[in-house]
Amino acid sequence: MSELIPPLRTIYGEEATSQAQRYAEALSAFASTYGAGEVLIFRAPGRVNLIGEHTDYNHGYVLPVALDRDTLLLARPRSDATVRLSNMEAEFSPRAFTIGPDIPPDPPGDWGNYARGAAQALARQLRRADRRPPLRGLDGLVVGGPPHGVPRGAGLSSSSVLTVVVALALAHVNGWQPDGVTLARFCSEAEWYVGTRGGIMDQFIALLARRGHALFLDCRPDTAGRYRMEHVPLPQGYHLLIADSGVRHGNVRGHYNRRVAACRAGVALLRARFPAITHLRDVQEVPWAELEPFLPEEVTVGELAERGIELEDVPGLTPDTRLRVRARCRHVWTENRRVQAAVAALRAGQVATLGRLLNEAHASARDDYEISCPELEVLVQAAQEADGVAGARLTGAGWGGCIVALVRDDAVPAFEAHVARRYQAETGRTPAIFACRSGPGAGLVIAVTLSEED
Ligand code: GLA
Numbered sequence: 001m002s003e004l005i006p007p008l009r010t011i012y013g014e015e016a017t018s019q020a021q022r023y024a025e026a027l028s029a030f031a032s033t034y035g036a037g038e039v040l041i042f043r044a045p046g047r048v049n050l051i052g053e054h055t056d057y058n059h060g061y062v063l064p065v066a067l068d069r070d071t072l073l074l075a076r077p078r079s080d081a082t083v084r085l086s087n088m089e090a091e092f093s094p095r096a097f098t099i100g101p102d103i104p105p106d107p108p109g110d111w112g113n114y115a116r117g118a119a120q121a122l123a124r125q126l127r128r129a130d131r132r133p134p135l136r137g138l139d140g141l142v143v144g145g146p147p148h149g150v151p152r153g154a155g156l157s158s159s160s161v162l163t164v165v166v167a168l169a170l171a172h173v174n175g176w177q178p179d180g181v182t183l184a185r186f187c188s189e190a191e192w193y194v195g196t197r198g199g200i201m202d203q204f205i206a207l208l209a210r211r212g213h214a215l216f217l218d219c220r221p222d223t224a225g226r227y228r229m230e231h232v233p234l235p236q237g238y239h240l241l242i243a244d245s246g247v248r249h250g251n252v253r254g255h256y257n258r259r260v261a262a263c264r265a266g267v268a269l270l271r272a273r274f275p276a277i278t279h280l281r282d283v284q285e286v287p288w289a290e291l292e293p294f295l296p297e298e299v300t301v302g303e304l305a306e307r308g309i310e311l312e313d314v315p316g317l318t319p320d321t322r323l324r325v326r327a328r329c330r331h332v333w334t335e336n337r338r339v340q341a342a343v344a345a346l347r348a349g350q351v352a353t354l355g356r357l358l359n360e361a362h363a364s365a366r367d368d369y370e371i372s373c374p375e376l377e378v379l380v381q382a383a384q385e386a387d388g389v390a391g392a393r394l395t396g397a398g399w400g401g402c403i404v405a406l407v408r409d410d411a412v413p414a415f416e417a418h419v420a421r422r423y424q425a426e427t428g429r430t431p432a433i434f435a436c437r438s439g440p441g442a443g444l445v446i447a448v449t450l451s452e453e454d
Contacts, residue, residue: 043443053397057260058281068437076140163187164203165442296326
């Protein structure tokens with residue numbers, strides 16, 4: 001499998017040899033499921049968000065970094081519209097469906113829905129572009145799982161990358177070649193199929209990442225649908241360390257949608273003073289003291305309806321659902337400022353300032369957005385008190401998952417030992433701690449022809 005090494009080196013650097021082993025095993029599993037012939041290998045990386053949490057769906061700012069942990073899809077085009085997917089991880093049994101504009105979903109939470117969402121969006125996209133069927137499906141093998149895959153449910157975007165990698169493959173086999181931004185937008189809309197009203201951050205970083213850089217993304221498109229973004233180099237002399245609490249909350253989707261609803265309620269209420277606004281981003285330059293009087297501490301969905309405010313399109317709300325509108329909006333408003341300050345600090349090499357902003361972002365996520373949990377608090381406190389740490393915060397949607405810490409190179413071993421010890425002592429759990437080796441964005445890695453002997 002020596003042909004694998006050169007393309008893998010451009011993606012994984014020094015890890016290319018161990019990755020080649022992983023790719024070879026995946027190819028052999030593909031051959032035993034689907035037989036000899038051509039195979040295209042696509043990959044999409046997970047991400048860690050440095051700062052800018054729950055700002056994307058408010059058209060705000062984010063600053064994610066792609067991981068070297070990724071999901072692979074080995075794919076062989078079919079001549080019909082069937083998609084057959086198997087998974088290297090045995091707990092995910094095979095799925096099959098036909099591509100079309102209205103694909104019936106698998107049960108909620110099923111892994112197949114991430115692929116179905118991508119396929120349905122593609123069929124609709126091609127229909128809009130007046131490209132008539134026949135659509136082409138594929139036979140595919142998904143490769144996630146440890147140690148190289150994106151840890152699942154950990155706030156590192158494992159589900160979004162599944163949509164991205166399937167969309168990439170289906171677009172490829174159907175001859176649709178959008179640019180990265182178009183594909184990223186497409187993938188984020190495709191993911192609405194699974195019932196989360198998410199933003200665009202995960203798909204943008206998965207597709208547009210650059211090694212050694214964070215992506216500063218302004219999630220507000222201009223009138224031509226373009227996005228302002230900048231690849232900002234990561235600080236020299238520091239590691240981004242990720243510590244996974246191992247906590248997986250069962251209802252992240254429900255909590256997430258309620259946060260989206262609270263922000264939308266904020267926008268609707270602020271329209272009394274700023275009639276033209278569509279997102280919280282539109283009041284970013286207005287002093288907070290001028291916004292606050294319009295934002296109640298708490299209001300129910302039913303009370304909003306009485307005032308003529310309907311939160312359409314957000315699943316799972318009932319008239320009794322309580323929304324803490326003021327605190328949620330305050331988080332978004334302050335977080336956008338922190339992201340801008342963090343980018344300025346990165347550009348200027350001011351690591352201490354960046355670290356302070358991470359700590360402040362964590363406090364806001366905990367107190368105003370209420371997306372932390374006891375285990376994440378233990379991890380963040382342990383990280384923040386360790387030597388050589390500029391700052392630390394929870395990362396991703398919240399309610400479990402991971403923290404990220406900015407740690408001086410020479411302090412990494414002591415950091416790992418301290419955080420693991422304290423977390424173990426206080427929760428009885430062992431955290432998985434690993435360094436983020438930032439990698440490049442998603443794409444086609446290589447096309448291979450498997451012979452009968454492979
Ligand atoms: C999830 C969503 C993102 C973003 C984050 C929170 O990862 O997929 O769009 O909203 O949560 O910052």
